[in-house]
Amino acid sequence: MIDKVFNKSITKQFEFDEEVASVFDDMLNRSVPFYKEMQRLSINFACNFLNENDKVYDLGCSTASTLIELSKHCIHNLQLIGIDNSEAMLNRASKKAKAFGVDINLINADLHDVSYDDAKLILSNYTLQFIRPLQREKLVKKIYDSLQEKGIFIFSEKVISSNSTLNKQSIDEYYEFKKTQGYSEFEISQKREALENVLIPYTEEENKKMILDAGFSHCETIFKWVNFATFIAIKK
Ligand SMILES: Nc1ncnc2c1ncn2[C@@H]1O[C@H](C[S@+](CC[C@H]([NH3+])C(=O)[O-])CC(=O)[O-])[C@@H](O)[C@H]1O
Numbered sequence: 155m156i157d158k159v160f161n162k163s164i165t166k167q168f169e170f171d172e173e174v175a176s177v178f179d180d181m182l183n184r185s186v187p188f189y190k191e192m193q194r195l196s197i198n199f200a201c202n203f204l205n206e207n208d209k210v211y212d213l214g215c216s217t218a219s220t221l222i223e224l225s226k227h228c229i230h231n232l233q234l235i236g237i238d239n240s241e242a243m244l245n246r247a248s249k250k251a252k253a254f255g256v257d258i259n260l261i262n263a264d265l266h267d268v269s270y271d272d273a274k275l276i277l278s279n280y281t282l283q284f285i286r287p288l289q290r291e292k293l294v295k296k297i298y299d300s301l302q303e304k305g306i307f308i309f310s311e312k313v314i315s316s317n318s319t320l321n322k323q324s325i326d327e328y329y330e331f332k333k334t335q336g337y338s339e340f341e342i343s344q345k346r347e348a349l350e351n352v353l354i355p356y357t358e359e360e361n362k363k364m365i366l367d368a369g370f371s372h373c374e375t376i377f378k379w380v381n382f383a384t385f386i387a388i389k390k
């Protein structure tokens with residue numbers, strides 16, 4: 155279904171409710187520049203590190219697109235676990251996983267409340283940005299502690315620039331991108347307002363610092379388009 159969520163006047167903050175879930179795949183494809191390419195790269199980098207029966211967690215799995223694609227592309231059998239606290243998203247995830255014949259353990263929980271035991275790979279695309287600072291740092295520490303030795307954390311985030319001129323230009327570029335995706339100025343500004351104080355982006359440097367402070371030995375940007383970035387972090 156086509157995303158028209160912000161075509162009408164909205165007074166509430168952005169939520170991952172039934173209305174958003176019902177159009178979510180279209181929303182993500184049209185709101186995140188190069189979403190498919192970012193997903194393809196995350197999966198390719200991930201596959202390179204995975205072995206038979208490894209445990210893979212997707213934090214903020216939404217409709218499970220990434221885990222389903224991963225299972226299609228990886229030559230190994232994997233234990234797939236998707237965590238999200240939106241029931242509407244998980245209902246769709248469950249239907250999609252069944253349709254694609256992929257076995258995923260879907261858990262409805264807050265990311266702070268579950269343990270990610272013995273993980274080889276933890277994925278989290280465009281989700282940490284919704285976790286409040288301090289809690290986010292705590293969560294990344296938990297991710298680090300849960301990973302096996304040489305475990306991998308791949309995540310994507312909307313980022314900001316510490317240079318105000320470049321930051322403004324990045325926002326303008328992003329809005330031009332959204333217009334090319336068929337969103338009107340009204341929809342763009344409505345969503346911007348709804349996301350205020352809900353989506354809290356860090357700079358690329360702040361993201362890397364958070365990762366290294368948690369204990370990871372290496373963190374690299376594997377993809378970036380203006381203010382959207384994908385990182386890979388490696389545990390020693
Ligand atoms: N505290 C939380 N606990 C659990 N889930 C949460 C929490 N906060 C947010 N979520 C969940 O994180 C997901 C973020 S969307 C991820 C896209 C996906 N990774 C994809 O590549 O398809 C990104 C976006 O919409 O920008 C939503 O499904 C929320 O319900």
Ligand SMILES: O=C(O)C(=O)Cc1ccccc1
Nearest residue numbers: 181182185186312345346349
């Ligand atoms: O659409 C936006 O304005 C964004 O900042 C990115 C985004 C994409 C999909 C869901 C939530 C936020």
